[in-house]
Amino acid sequence: MSGRPVSTASRLSRRLTQRISQRFSSGRRTRYGVPIAETREGLRFLAKSRHEIEAENAGTLYDIGDRNVAFVDPGAGFSSSHVPEGRRAQWNTFKIILVISILTVLIYGLTFLIGILLTWARTWSRADVNVVADTDILIFITLASFLCVFTAVIGLSGVLLNSRPILAIYTFLLWPALISILIVGYTAYKRANLRLDRKLNMAWSRYFDDLSRLRLQNNLHCCGYYSPLHQATFSRRCYPRTSLPGCKGKLYRYEMAALSITYKVTFSIVFVHLINIVCALLCSNHVNLTFGKGLTPRQYRLDMTHVRRNAFNIMKVLTDSAEQRGITLKPESSTQSFTRQLSVADIADGNRPSFEEVPLGRSTPTVPDIDYVATPPAYSHSLDASYDHLASGDPSPSPHHSIRMVGGQGEATGSLGSNVRGLGLSMSVSQNAAALLRERQLAQY
Numbered sequence: 038m039s040g041r042p043v044s045t046a047s048r049l050s051r052r053l054t055q056r057i058s059q060r061f062s063s064g065r066r067t068r069y070g071v072p073i074a075e076t077r078e079g080l081r082f083l084a085k086s087r088h089e090i091e092a093e094n095a096g097t098l099y100d101i102g103d104r105n106v107a108f109v110d111p112g113a114g115f116s117s118s119h120v121p122e123g124r125r126a127q128w129n130t131f132k133i134i135l136v137i138s139i140l141t142v143l144i145y146g147l148t149f150l151i152g153i154l155l156t157w158a159r160t161w162s163r164a165d166v167n168v169v170a171d172t173d174i175l176i177f178i179t180l181a182s183f184l185c186v187f188t189a190v191i192g193l194s195g196v197l198l199n200s201r202p203i204l205a206i207y208t209f210l211l212w213p214a215l216i217s218i219l220i221v222g223y224t225a226y227k228r229a230n231l232r233l234d235r236k237l238n239m240a241w242s243r244y245f246d247d248l249s250r251l252r253l254q255n256n257l258h259c260c261g262y263y264s265p266l267h268q269a270t271f272s273r274r275c276y277p278r279t280s281l282p283g284c285k286g287k288l289y290r291y292e293m294a295a296l297s298i299t300y301k302v303t304f305s306i307v308f309v310h311l312i313n314i315v316c317a318l319l320c321s322n323h324v325n326l327t328f329g330k331g332l333t334p335r336q337y338r339l340d341m342t343h344v345r346r347n348a349f350n351i352m353k354v355l356t357d358s359a360e361q362r363g364i365t366l367k368p369e370s371s372t373q374s375f376t377r378q379l380s381v382a383d384i385a386d387g388n389r390p391s392f393e394e395v396p397l398g399r400s401t402p403t404v405p406d407i408d409y410v411a412t413p414p415a416y417s418h419s420l421d422a423s424y425d426h427l428a429s430g431d432p433s434p435s436p437h438h439s440i441r442m443v444g445g446q447g448e449a450t451g452s453l454g455s456n457v458r459g460l461g462l463s464m465s466v467s468q469n470a471a472a473l474l475r476e477r478q479l480a481q482y
Contacts, residue, residue: 131320138316139192146185165256181217204321222303229296259284
């Protein structure tokens with residue numbers, strides 16, 4: 038994360054701190070209240086994962102001036118409540134068209150690839166003729182089919198991940214695939230329609246070696262080019278006085294038929310491929326509020342929308358807590374933080390207000406593993422006793438109060454002379470109430 042968004046969030050946090058402190062500074066301080074000092078970087082609450090916060094606040098409208106608005110995440114591309122409750126998430130038209138287009142590319146790419154691999158493996162009767170006479174076309178078809186399959190795999194990855202960059206790569210790769218398909222069609226068309234007989238004659242005389250001629254003769258059941266006495270490779274079937282005809286006629290007819298089928302099918306695929314390119318150009322960029330959320334996990338993405346959302350959540354929680362629990366917020370001049378007044382009676386009864394927000398600072402305060410409680414002595418004391426030393430967070434070693442550590446079963450073990458620094462909390466409750474708080478704290482984790 039760059040330094041600029043962090044500084045902007047920090048400034049917003051400080052402004053929010055000042056406004057909330059001014060709003061709640063006039064509240065009355067309770068007699069048994071204990072202050073909670075926040076850290077110097079502003080408001081900090083116990084961290085909670087973002088998807089839980091968004092699930093709880095899905096569809097919530099907030100008053101901003103004269104408008105009721107819902108938060109929209111521009112980085113993610115859709116609001117946190119883009120799927121209404123009780124309704125299943127569905128693909129939009131753009132995504133369906135794009136998936137069909139990608140599957141089409143994958144289908145004819147795999148078809149060409151399987152056919153060419155079978156040809157190279159010579160699994161059918163006339164495969165030797167194609168391997169010897171049309172080696173260059175077979176190489177072009179192999180490259181084109183591999184490129185189409187690879188492009189389709191990239192496109193499927195982009196659709197499943199809802200990623201615009203990957204879909205952009207897919208759209209770009211469609212153009213090299215188109216060029217490779219055009220090369221196959223043009224080569225086959227040019228060879229079939231521009232003096233095929235002379236090309237075969239030159240290839241037989243100059244380019245084919247004895248092994249290539251022998252393979253053609255055995256496959257086509259012929260001997261020599263014009264006759265057994267013309268540039269023949271002799272074998273058990275091919276010799277000067279054999280009755281087998283020359284290979285020119287059979288080779289010409291087969292090459293004309295094979296090349297015609299090749300360029301007709303290839304040029305037909307070109308039109309389908311052009312349609313797929315148009316679909317990719319029109320649909321791959323429509324990763325909008327109903328389609329797409331990027332590759333980065335949502336819990337690791339942060340922008341000013343989330344900061345504003347957290348700010349309104351903080352305002353709402355503090356307002357409700359001030360009205361229902363008697364919390365008083367007061368600014369501190371040194372750190373510009375908040376002081377929350379918490380009643381000991383409320384803590385003992387288990388009516389502790391909860392703050393479930395995402396922290397705005399760079400680090401999260403750690404929750405202490407132990408609770409510090411002030412255990413009452415064997416004899417009672419009057420309610421007129423002074424509690425200023427408890428409110429200041431520095432309990433004095435008087436016979437009425439002592440600081441002890443609560444064990445796993447609620448028993449008081451040991452003694453310490455400082456207050457809790459994890460949340461800046463000092464409290465004085467009974468052992469039973471402290472054990473209850475301990476169990477609730479462990480249940481939260």
